[in-house]
Amino acid sequence: MTVVDLLPLVMLGAVLGLDVVSFPQMMISRPIVAATLAGALLGEPARGLMVGVLLECFALETLPVGASRYPEWASASVVAGSLLATAPSAGPGVLTLAVLVGLVVAWVGGWSMVQVRRVNAHLAAQRHAAVARGSRRVVEGLQIWGLSLDLLRGAALTLVSLLLATPATHRLLAFWNVSDRLSRAVVVGLAASVAAAAVWKLFHAVAGARWWMFGGIVAGLLLMAVR
Amino acid sequence: MTMALPFGTRAAIFLRLLAIQGSWNYETLLGNGIGFCLEPALRRLPGGRDGAAYREALARQSQYFNAHPYMAAAAVGALARAELDGEPPERIIRFRTALCGPLGSVGDRLVWASWLPLCSIVALGAFGLGAGAVGTVLIFLALYNLGHFGLRLWALQAGYTHGLRVAAALGSPVLRNGPTILARTGALLGGLSLPLVLDRIIGPGRAVFGVVLLAATVGGVLLARLHGRVEGWKIAIGILACFVLYAVIR
Numbered sequence: 001m002t003v004v005d006l007l008p009l010v011m012l013g014a015v016l017g018l019d020v021v022s023f024p025q026m027m028i029s030r031p032i033v034a035a036t037l038a039g040a041l042l043g044e045p046a047r048g049l050m051v052g053v054l055l056e057c058f059a060l061e062t063l064p065v066g067a068s069r070y071p072e073w074a075s076a077s078v079v080a081g082s083l084l085a086t087a088p089s090a091g092p093g094v095l096t097l098a099v100l101v102g103l104v105v106a107w108v109g110g111w112s113m114v115q116v117r118r119v120n121a122h123l124a125a126q127r128h129a130a131v132a133r134g135s136r137r138v139v140e141g142l143q144i145w146g147l148s149l150d151l152l153r154g155a156a157l158t159l160v161s162l163l164l165a166t167p168a169t170h171r172l173l174a175f176w177n178v179s180d181r182l183s184r185a186v187v188v189g190l191a192a193s194v195a196a197a198a199v200w201k202l203f204h205a206v207a208g209a210r211w212w213m214f215g216g217i218v219a220g221l222l223l224m225a226v227r
Numbered sequence: 228m229t230m231a232l233p234f235g236t237r238a239a240i241f242l243r244l245l246a247i248q249g250s251w252n253y254e255t256l257l258g259n260g261i262g263f264c265l266e267p268a269l270r271r272l273p274g275g276r277d278g279a280a281y282r283e284a285l286a287r288q289s290q291y292f293n294a295h296p297y298m299a300a301a302a303v304g305a306l307a308r309a310e311l312d313g314e315p316p317e318r319i320i321r322f323r324t325a326l327c328g329p330l331g332s333v334g335d336r337l338v339w340a341s342w343l344p345l346c347s348i349v350a351l352g353a354f355g356l357g358a359g360a361v362g363t364v365l366i367f368l369a370l371y372n373l374g375h376f377g378l379r380l381w382a383l384q385a386g387y388t389h390g391l392r393v394a395a396a397l398g399s400p401v402l403r404n405g406p407t408i409l410a411r412t413g414a415l416l417g418g419l420s421l422p423l424v425l426d427r428i429i430g431p432g433r434a435v436f437g438v439v440l441l442a443a444t445v446g447g448v449l450l451a452r453l454h455g456r457v458e459g460w461k462i463a464i465g466i467l468a469c470f471v472l473y474a475v476i477r
Contacts, residue, residue, distance in 0.1 A: 027375070048360065060348075146252075177477045190466060
């Protein structure tokens with residue numbers, strides 16, 4: 001991957017990373033969008049979408065609720081989408097490795113968000129007196145500083161992850177010794193398990209929801225059979 | 228008498244609301260963001276930006292606050308109205324404290340636990356039915372942001388209209404019954420979408436599809452039963468790492 005390829009991806013990771021919490025939270029940071037955009041930047045939107053769909057299945061399980069700690073899917077999806085889009089071929093193992101890297105980067109990204117929040121807390125504590133005096137400059141400054149820090153976080157995470165994961169993935173692919181069908185089956189099976197459990201956990205408490213889900217599964221299978 | 232906010236001020240508040248979590252932290256949570264969003268309205272207090280009323284109000288509004296980021300628009304609208312109406316500071320502080328809980332729980336249930344997963348499921352379903360990259364992404368973003376921007380605009384307007392009586396607006400049938408309707412729809416579409424997604428990614432071969440469907444069902448039931456004790460995506464990292472090792476050293 002050249003610098004010309006890296007720069008737009010890093011910028012995409014930064015902007016989408018910002019969307020997770022800071023600005024504007026319109027969910028361009030969701031895997032299904034972020035990975036597709038990364039793939040599109042590299043001329044392979046369909047491959048980006050494929051990995052985006054799988055990561056979206058995992059992301060269904062994690063709710064971005066306020067102070068809770070959750071994975072950061074945006075930069076992770078940009079990295080995973082790029083890995084799949086830049087792989088020499090869409091052969092065995094590529095999808096599996098892209099999803100694995102995406103999950104790991106999402107974990108690290110979640111940790112990096114916590115660090116940004118700690119820095120924000122430190123800055124807010126240092127400027128508490130000025131805020132208590134009603135200083136507009138300080139109130140706006142804290143906001144702009146927090147936004148900038150989050151933007152840098154997304155860029156750094158995307159850059160480091162791409163620099164580490166791209167050569168590592170290519171090296172592992174050279175030794176890959178399992179069929180494409182089995183490789184796909186494992187990763188798709190895992191994603192579907194997590195997504196099914198997530199849908200259940202989210203909605204089962206509502207009266208009748210389990211029957212709605214069961215009806216949906218039957219309808220989905222019927223639709224598949226007649227297509 | 229209530230002061231009508233000019234369009235420019237409302238637009239500035241709305242744009243700032245999109246960045247309300249810009250300085251989110253574990254000490255003041257959304258607090259600084261509330262002050263940041265209210266600032267354009269506070270300029271209309273007697274004395275303007277250099278007045279004592281402006282500085283006191285900005286200081287008051289930049290303290291600790293917690294709410295769902297979209298529903299915080301209702302707080303910003305109501306607090307702007309209270310400040311511009313000249314309500315006593317102690318009353319504003321009490322009201323501000325009382326708002327945190329309801330705005331957090333209503334927003335979390337409606338958006339994070341219902342609307343967002345439903346929109347993801349719809350996009351997954353569209354993919355499963357054969358939608359391409361542009362179609363899938365556009366369906367997700369258009370649907371999600373229809374609700375997102377609609378909610379923020381409504382909340383800001385409701386907050387400013389009702390002021391300290393904004394709790395009445397929170398009793399709206401959409402907020403009360405919305406999560407239940409969205410949950411049933413999400414459950415139905417979730418069940419419908421997942422087999423279609425599996426089918427499209429696995430490709431031709433009914434035998435493999437059957438095995439994966441069975442494995443996914445067993446895995447899903449196990450993860451659902453372990454709800455609250457394990458996180459599926461973390462388990463997936465372990466399993467995938469083991470599989471990669473197997474695939475390269477085999």
